[in-house]
Amino acid sequence: MDHFLYRDGQLMAEDVSIAEIAAQVGTPFYVYSSATLLRHFKLFDDALDGIDHLVCFAMKSLSNQAVLKLLGDAGAGMDVVSGGEYLRAKAAGVSGDKIVFSGIGKTRDEMRIALEGGIRQFNVESEPEMEALSEVAVSLGKAAPITVRVNPDVDAKTHAKISTGKKEDKFGIPISRARDVYAMAADLPGLKVIGIDVHIGSQLTELEPFRLAYRKVAELTEQLRSDGHEISRLDLGGGLGIPYARDNNAPPLPIEYGAMIKEEVGHLGCEIEIEPGRLISGNSGILVTKVIYVKSGEGRKFLIVDGAMNDLIRPAMYEAHHDIIPVIEPQAGGEQTQYDIVGPICESGDTFAKGRNMPTLNADELVAFRSAGAYGAVMASEYNSRPLIPEVLVHGDQFAVIRRRPTFEEMINRDSIPEWL
Ligand SMILES: *Cc1c(COP(=O)(O)O)cnc(C)c1O
Numbered sequence: 001m002d003h004f005l006y007r008d009g010q011l012m013a014e015d016v017s018i019a020e021i022a023a024q025v026g027t028p029f030y031v032y033s034s035a036t037l038l039r040h041f042k043l044f045d046d047a048l049d050g051i052d053h054l055v056c057f058a059m060k061s062l063s064n065q066a067v068l069k070l071l072g073d074a075g076a077g078m079d080v081v082s083g084g085e086y087l088r089a090k091a092a093g094v095s096g097d098k099i100v101f102s103g104i105g106k107t108r109d110e111m112r113i114a115l116e117g118g119i120r121q122f123n124v125e126s127e128p129e130m131e132a133l134s135e136v137a138v139s140l141g142k143a144a145p146i147t148v149r150v151n152p153d154v155d156a157k158t159h160a161k162i163s164t165g166k167k168e169d170k171f172g173i174p175i176s177r178a179r180d181v182y183a184m185a186a187d188l189p190g191l192k193v194i195g196i197d198v199h200i201g202s203q204l205t206e207l208e209p210f211r212l213a214y215r216k217v218a219e220l221t222e223q224l225r226s227d228g229h230e231i232s233r234l235d236l237g238g239g240l241g242i243p244y245a246r247d248n249n250a251p252p253l254p255i256e257y258g259a260m261i262k263e264e265v266g267h268l269g270c271e272i273e274i275e276p277g278r279l280i281s282g283n284s285g286i287l288v289t290k291v292i293y294v295k296s297g298e299g300r301k302f303l304i305v306d307g308a309m310n311d312l313i314r315p316a317m318y319e320a321h322h323d324i325i326p327v328i329e330p331q332a333g334g335e336q337t338q339y340d341i342v343g344p345i346c347e348s349g350d351t352f353a354k355g356r357n358m359p360t361l362n363a364d365e366l367v368a369f370r371s372a373g374a375y376g377a378v379m380a381s382e383y384n385s386r387p388l389i390p391e392v393l394v395h396g397d398q399f400a401v402i403r404r405r406p407t408f409e410e411m412i413n414r415d416s417i418p419e420w421l
Pocket residue numbers: 058060061079102103199201202203237238239240275276277278279374
């Protein structure tokens with residue numbers, strides 16, 4: 001459920017009309033609903049009610065500071081994957097003891113930033129990273145709390161580019177080697193082993209792969225404890241899939257996911273962390289774009305819109321699906337046309353949908369891409385010298401631009417031409 005619904009023939013974000021935002025900020029732009037973000041966070045928080053837990057928002061999915069502050073104030077921790085994300089979370093007011101640092105390529109500089117600013121834990125993914133972290137922590141006179149990310153070798157049954165928990169994926173340490181790696185961690189100075197981490201992929205639409213992975217983590221917890229390690233925290237990753245309106249087999253609900261977690265690991269007495277990204281942010285945002293031209297091709301019609309793959313790369317990168325709806329509510333039983341919906345960029349990949357049945361549209365009409373809150377704005381680029389598009393946050397009947405559109409000049413003036421040219 002989200003808060004992007006038609007009212008009086010107009011698409012609304014909560015109590016604000018999308019057409020009104022478009023008139024003020026220009027197209028294309030992203031708009032996020034505060035109520036939807038908070039609701040999705042709370043679904044996870046409630047699903048783990050009864051056990052000690054922290055829901056850490058995977059902020060790589062949507063990292064605007066206004067969104068981080070909204071979720072942080074509601075009690076969310078943050079899962080960060082870079083020094084930049086760490087500093088952004090801090091700038092948004094999230095305290096270090098609620099920030100988890102994930103990622104396979106943390107640099108020493110990033111480790112230093114997090115250790116100096118305070119960190120809940122590092123999720124370590126390799127022996128060399130562990131050695132580097134040990135050195136950095138010792139040099140700062142600190143103890144770095146760590147979990148080791150294990151790769152449980154389960155098939156997440158998702159798109160290859162977003163699967164992370166099979167043995168051929170680059171993430172984590174093979175679970176079969178975990179006991180040796182924990183023994184090594186215990187011997188290194190400056191590290192404090194506190195738990196285990198696992199994350200098997202994204203957009204999972206079944207509970208079973210999670211269950212298999214968590215069962216392996218539970219077994220490993222017992223083994224590591226018998227080896228003398230303190231395992232008091234389990235980070236179970238993110239990855240629960242989001243429902244799309246066209247789905248008939250919708251992914252499991254957070255409440256079902258939470259119940260499964262309690263079944264598989266609840267008896268261990270560990271504090272539980274989860275790192276959902278897209279399920280919190282995905283359906284909390286839409287991309288609003290305007291039809292520039294309707295073009296007739298060989299046996300097909302193209303809807304050329306002013307948003308492009310540089311603004312929203314998911315369809316080009318992962319063949320991701322986005323429901324695309326007109327901002328003015330279509331009449332029931334009105335005329336339908338089949339369109340290829342494309343952006344203006346000179347790449348065939350700049351295609352959002354092929355052969356999509358839509359209410360018939362004309363130039364200058366607005367359309368909204370649903371489920372665009374996650375991995376949308378954060379993956380945008382200025383390809384084709386298209387300035388990054390604005391982000392807008394709605395709260396009830398108010399809205400605010402939370403990142404404005406740079407001017408062409410600002411974008412162009414970031415280059416510098418050396419004096420010898
Ligand atoms: C990407 C990622 C997440 C979030 O994944 P979603 O599919 O957005 O829920 C969580 N944890 C780690 C380590 C990740 O890399």
